[in-house]
Amino acid sequence: MTVLQSRPGGRRTGRRRPGLAVRRNLTAYGFLSGALICFAFFSWYPMVREFILSFQKNNFVDPPVWVGLDNFRTVIQDPAFKSAWLNTAMFTLLALVCGYLVPFVIALVLNELRHARGYLRFVVYLPVMLPPAVSVLLFKWFYDPGPGLFNQILGLAQLPALSWLDSKDTALISLVIVSTWMNLGSGTLIYLAALQTVPGELYEAAELDGAGVLRRIWHVTIPQTRLILLVMLLLQVIATMQVFVEPYLLTGGGPEDATISVVYLMYQYAFNYGNFGGGSALGLMLMLVLVVFSAAYLRLSRDNT
């Protein structure tokens, strides 16, 4: 690339004239204005408004009244509150076990294979390309206790049929299965990209030192991809804690609140009970929890680049 040598010193003296600086700033703000307005209205203002709403009683007809912590009290006393947090935590945990470990193992295997790589990558990413609502509705049909695919398969294997979404015991894990199926692909491909950056010399050195396959994974692969593993862990926690589509479309939070999630409860407060204060209070609590994870993620991914 041909790059002009910047003359040392005196380069910026021409900029000192105030008229020019004003004009430069005006142009810059002209370029910024569109994004600035959108961020102000649809990102910054709603964040502030979440705080305001959660401390107010507001029916959008009468002027809002400040009620202190009343909204938080109402929400916390709701029996669904505890279920929602427990379910969200449980869902996140289960989704981590399936959705975090499994893609890494798959990526490890795919990275070793020398054939059918294109096909396998394509196939594993296919569900990610379906709109989530489509995947969820597809699985709703698979979970159907009568002609649903899953019970048919269990029947073929001579196993007793399950009631999947209709039973308190299996409903949550059913949601985890859909969620894993449709999100697995992106994690797998990201790990695969990371695995390909591990220098081959390290494996050779480990092999010469007599390390078996498992120890090569433990002492070479995992330390070399440690950062991305951590970042993906945080990303996954952040994403799964916001679970909404699955309970909304599959179970409606039931049976007996067994699958209600925090975001779904927030939705219910606002749109079923017309209580935006309570909903915002829930949103605020979730926001505080997620900010911790997000801050950690941003820190890590910034250190990484």
Added chain:
Amino acid sequence: MTNLTATRPPATPVPDKRRAAPKRRPRTRFTSEHRTILSPHQLNSRWGRRIYWLVLVSTVLVFTAVFVFPLYWMVTGAMKTGEEFARIPPTYVPSRFSLDGYRQAWELMNLDRFLLNTLQYAFGAWAFALAFDVGAAYALSKLRPLFGNVILLAMLATLMIPPTVILLPAYLTIKDVPIVRLDLLNTPWAIWLPAVANGFNIFLLKRFFDAIPTELIEAAQLDGASPLRILRSIVLPVSRPILGVVSIFTVVNVWRDFAWPLLVLQDPEKMTISVGIASLRANMPQTTMTAALVIASIPTIVVFFLFQRHIMAGLTAGGLKG
């Protein structure tokens, strides 16, 4: 790079000199451009070969069963009649290959409206996000106005707060936009404008623009080029890869999103395809529903086929390099 076992993708396989392999039959040997956990040496041993092929075949089979079979079941399920659909045990190949189910879904469920809506939302969001976010990132990276860093920080800070948690206040804002007092519910603006407020786009674009040498810009300035001219003739042409990533992300995100359009586009004439199909889930026979699901997934799969490379690049963008 000095990689002892690695060979370039060779026209003729490079003979492995280090070891006399069990030469029973001349077979294709495992070489690799990139050394992985298993050495080519291990893969070439007799047991290595056997295990390798066993793992390969079972991986292909399992993956096909887990990821492709559900889609096959969906596509063929929509071809079955209601009676065949409910049959136990099921038929693995539909008794007739007819597209009636699809036609029925198309006519009954208003799918053309939903698809057109979604298309309109996705491309509008794309246009706005590209125009405004590129402008903003350019200003923050190259024009560097007063308080530019504060603005950048405030924009990146939104990355910490996922849109889901501010769903309710954002909905209320769309319902009654402050200052201008507009109700944007059930209008495309409800999708387009919030799509611009994406900290990740700003982050990706700004980082890319930062890497463009300032000297290049200053040279153009000396030649009297205006900032807009510099953006058009210097910055944009070299930024095509990142523009591709941002474009695809924006379009695909609008297409996949569910919670937000569920709230702000409740009028059945304005719904997106995901929300539209979901809203009809209680009133439609399952075959029709399944056909609708197939139709809804076609556009994203086509996009995936066309832009596979960009999507893969985008996945690992944003500082996710290992």
